[in-house]
Amino acid sequence: MDQSISLNKFISDTGYCSRREADNLITQGRVLLNDRPAALGNRYKPGDTVEVDGSLITAAKKEKRVYLALNKPPGITTTTELHIKDNIISFVNYPQRIFPIGRLDKDSEGLIFLTNDGDIINKILRAANNHEKEYVVRVNKPINPAFVQQMSQGVPILDTRTLPCKVQMMGRQTFRITLTQGLNRQIRRMCEYLGYTVVGLQRVRIMNVRLDKLPLGKWRHLSEAEISFLKESVADSSKVRSEDNPSAPRKKAPARTPAKDHPKTAFTPETKPSPHKHKTTKPPAKDSKPRTGKPTEKPGKRENAVQKPSQSRRGKPSSPPKNAGKRRRG
Template identity: 90%
Template sequence: MDQSISLNKFISDTGYCSRREADKLITSGRVLLNNRPAALGNRYKPGDTVEVDGSLITAAKKDKCVYLALNKPPGITTTTELHIKDNIISFVNYPKRIFPIGRLDKDSEGLIFLTNDGDIINKILRAANNHEKEYIVKVDKAIDTAFLDQMSKGVPILDTRTLPCKVQMMGRQTFRITLTQGLNRQIRRMCEYLGYEVVGLQRVRIMNVKLDKLPLGKWRHLTETELANLKESIADSSKVSNKPAGGERYAAQKPAQPGKGKPAGERKQPAKGKPASEGKQFAKGKPASEGKQFGKGKPASERKGKPTTERNQPAKGKSKPATTGKRPEKQTSKRGRR
């Protein structure tokens, strides 16, 4: 059995970088496979040696999957770009290469996952609409039941309408909200639409994992139970999706536009069995007598040659409709031949 895998997948599985980044490393000549420059399409098999920028990466040194829960403080940016000040990777300073799952606004705080397991990252992001994320939010003025009702039913932002959600009052200016959606700065935009400004936002739960008493700025490993439940909840999530991750917009929530969204059968040609007058061949307004459906069976009045001698047969041209374009005086001269 062939146990080889694509070289870019092998590099990605080690947690070194993503597959796309691995392809860039390969094309730029920074990867060696068995001491030879690697090329796109190369495959790795057990026993091969792989070097990236002179550092050896082999199956024996493949990182064990790491799953962290961080209580991100405000001011930390959720990015893997190390040149950006206060990026989350430098803040955590974990000894192995890890990536955040999703994002949390720079001004927000609370729970966020980091891992080197590319498969679970993709599955969680692709299944974002099916999983809950819970937040505690403080706004700049007192809230009322009308505010809670509007937030829970959905608010128009970013050319769409937010999905219905759970909202619960916790104090005069504080509420708890549970989303199954991940639009860019969603909660802040929802509050702004209703005339409020968010002055504090904390994520306290992602699916089955809770922030609990984890101190601000600290991280911990997910427990075996948390990880098992997490993987079970995303078991049916595809690794591949056409939807953009994170701040995607949900086209299904947009108001229907005329002419769009109709079943295919209503957009195409008329169904079989409709009158010939509705057929495609009459698009230019030709009369039925000149349509293609008559083929070889044209009326006698349109056939070439001498008039027929059969009894009661109309003279040539008598039954032609006026829409054929021939002038009445020609028809009159033909009638004069009888």
């Protein structure tokens, strides 16, 4: 029985980093598999040696799973790069190697998970899983029902349109919003598009875990019930795709572009040809040909086609005198 696993999963399971970070390390040439530079898609099997930046990584170093909930204060950057000032890892200062699940803007505050479980990170981050994240937002001026409706229906940002979401007015300048996607600075960009500026943003819930009364800047361990629910919620995630196909996430990005092009391509070509087709049978065949991308060549061919019979007709009247000439000679 094959006991091998993907290399990025092995590195993640040791608690060294997440799978995505492991893929980055591999592409940067910082990972050796059996003394040879590793490549995306490589698999680890018992007995193999794995080195990252010259340090041996073994399954024996695998640590107990850690799941933390932090009430991140504003000013803390969600990154594992320790050289960056006010990074979240140094702020928490946990004795084991952990990394955040997702991001929370530096200017924002509220709930964020940290763990050394690479499997659950990938599953939670997958947008296809539609995991809810709830925020309380305060803007710079009063909001109205029209604002709530526009936000809930989706707003065009970052060359796409945000998915429909739940929005509830809480006060003159405060609203609650629940998202199932995580575009870069999504809420701030949505508000800016509608002419508002976010002056305060707090994430209060991720899936089944709520911020509740956790003080700002403090963290706690997730309860067994919370962990169990999280794992059950992501159990149906496409785990195999991320393990065996590191490029699988890239297939999702191009999927957004066709969605934008569909309305454009379906707008003019389909509406214009249809009325012509109903008028006659022959003309639409001629009209439809130029729309295939060769508008100049085929009309030219038609002209030639018209000229050829005219030449042949002219040729026929010229032939009788020739025949007549032959008769005179005879």
